[in-house]
Amino acid sequence: MKSNDDGISTDIAIVVQGNYPLDRDVRTRKIAKSLDESGSNVAILGRNSLEDPDLGQVKSSYPPRKEDIDYAHVRRFSWLLSTPLFGLVTAKVPVNPFWILWLVIQFRDTEPEIVIPCDIRAGLPAIVAAKLSGIPTVLDLRENFAELARVKPIEHVMDYVVLNRTLVGAIEHLTVQLADLVWVVAEERKENLVAAGKAESAVHVVGNVPLLREISAFTRKGGEYDNAEWPGFTLVYVGSINKFRGLDLLIDGIWHANRNPDPKPVHLAIAGDGPDKERLEQRVETLGITEHVDFLGWIPPDTVTSFLQSGDVGIIPHEVSSYTNQTIPNKLFDYMSVQLPVLTTPTRPTARIVNEINCGKVLPYHATGSVTGTVIREMQQSTEYSTWAENGRSAIESQYNWEHEMEKARSVLTGRFNVSI
Template sequence: MRICMLLDAAYPTDIRVAKEARALVDDGHTVFILSRAVDDRPQREEVDGSVVVRRQLANSEVNRGLGGVVRGLVDLVTDVRRVWVDEAGSLVELEGIDAIHVHDLPLANTGLAIGDEYDIPVVLDLHENWPEAVRQYRAGHSPRNFLNPRYVASRLTTPIVRLKRIERQAVRRADRVIAVVPEGRDHYIYDCGADASDVFVVSNVVDLDTFDGEADPVPGYEDQFVVSYVGTLGGGHRGLDTVIRAVPHVVDDVPSLRIVIVGDGSDYKRELERLTADLGLENVVEFTGRVPFDDVPKYVAASDVCLVPHRDNGHTATTIPHKLFQYMAVRKPVIVTNVAPLGRVVDETESGLVVPAGDVVAMADAIQRLSDDPALCDRLGENGREAVETKYNWAVESEHLLDMYRDLERETAPSAQEVASSP
């Protein structure tokens, strides 16, 4: 099939999108990725076999002047971004696109409008429970954001109740829906009313061909017991404040303890830095900031234990981060919270310890237990590596995506009677 992906971001930046595009190309499909323009990248180029088409598509770029304001209002009311419809429509006509693959909810109705206009199927790839993700991010925003008129307008025009309505309607209309975990699939079926036969799971597992599970550790941590978190610091639902609050309960018994938080974020990172200072833990808790993706395996390799301390909510309960499987690929024991997808995977694979979300004492006890028992750390780490080698890897998981497209291709292929009757 000739597939047009819609990505409301710069590309290549998203691990999930890159993995899916490569898998589809390797299976014989032709993939176009329509994404936002990037200053230093060409408008059209080939990346790992996919054709990336970059255009000025951000609302701030296209909705300028009086005409732009009117266009923006129409887009807002209909939840369909006409500039995306026009650009994707050009690709459909010029390249003979057979299917639209939409990444995440904000472009769902836009993708569905393209599908309706050109009578082609639409795949809705929901990386997360978008309404609940927005709820969590907004909860962590600084009050000073309300001084920004654009932010206020966004809050007023996209309340959570509207986002949930868009989600329900979109998953019912799409030809196929992709969830990240079985818990997410259940949400789209039972909470949103999607047809169970149309909802598939393609998880955020590790690609062992591109992620270096044997990386050399970043230097400087040789004499420390390193407990790390690697990833975006995008909001309080990450649960890292629980980890920092746990440190005073365990640092006297583990004097070599070093908490290393790798990644960046705005408001929540500042909140964590203030908490660290208030508790006098600047010599124990380190914030590295953003690091190149190629350095991520090196920080994981330097760690003794790795963390996914999510709080339990509608967002975290219906998705799972790449980082869990990346940790496992480097043979690191993990501490995760009892959020459904995390607890399910770690319990099944016996790759780490599961603690109640938000429980400071339980987090401290888990760190203490692993510090006291190197043999347990080794066993849990080896279990994790075995799990990603045999099940939780992209070579296995990508077959779910490819099977879905094979099924869609059979469903949309013209019948022999239609072929015979065509001029």
């Protein structure tokens, strides 16, 4: 039994929508590790599954129903695991009665003092089960799901249901209203929830920022891209490739910037994949700039740092919308962590941070490819380049880091629920 500095431990259950651990579920891991290090006993409740291609240490067979990992005790919903009915009873729908019943049983067995459901698919059943068990809840709301449903492309028949903005919005609103506390990733998202009727005192920002201890010093980590020699002043991008990411504008900017290749050409390296990749590759060919743009596909996580440091500017070209105006992409803080100046479109949260810190440049609203190319050249020739780089890293160390965010979060939990964390 763990305990904190006061000799008192707090039992906390984190509910996830799929299996755990997952390589890509960095936020859940950071929350669990931070609570574990503060002396809390952490249980992570998820579904048993092999269907997710990004499963981390859960790879070759169905994992056990219970498993202890370094920082948490994991319990997996495994009813009817070896039968054809397993897919039905584990369906990732907010009103799955089997999932709710299983959570009630787990809560009564583990007796958590706080339940933290992650996002709305895990949120509604976890909150219902917690209320039946008399346990307070903290909804970790990582996205604006109603607006995300609006911008994501329809790729499968089920997307007409899964991405129905009215349905998703209703579920999200109900989940937020039922939660005792809500964590969001940006101040702008907090404003949105308060305007929709949630008490301001019940909404708190816990940003998607990096752990200080996991950030390298100012020197590079060893990696595949340490010795990369891109042909010119290089812009780097990491992330999904779909329509609302705004890469069309960036590619047009590269074409305009290279109409005059002096003092040296401008290059773009894109690490990622998605439904828009093939179309963008064709566009690059049509513009005749294949020598200035590299599509690398997904790169291994342990090479991302060296990839970013091989570039000169980190890019966030997302289209401005009601979705991007209420969220902050993780890549902003990744860029800042490695002293990479940032070029972003004027989405509200990202532009606010870049302007406040002075760690790069913000494109004007409705920027064209020509304007984007001009701004890229301005950054290339600017005397502020080193200032932008240093300001970004300094802000990570002093403010935008996970240790700082969790210190605030633990203080709120302690005061609101009268627990010791």
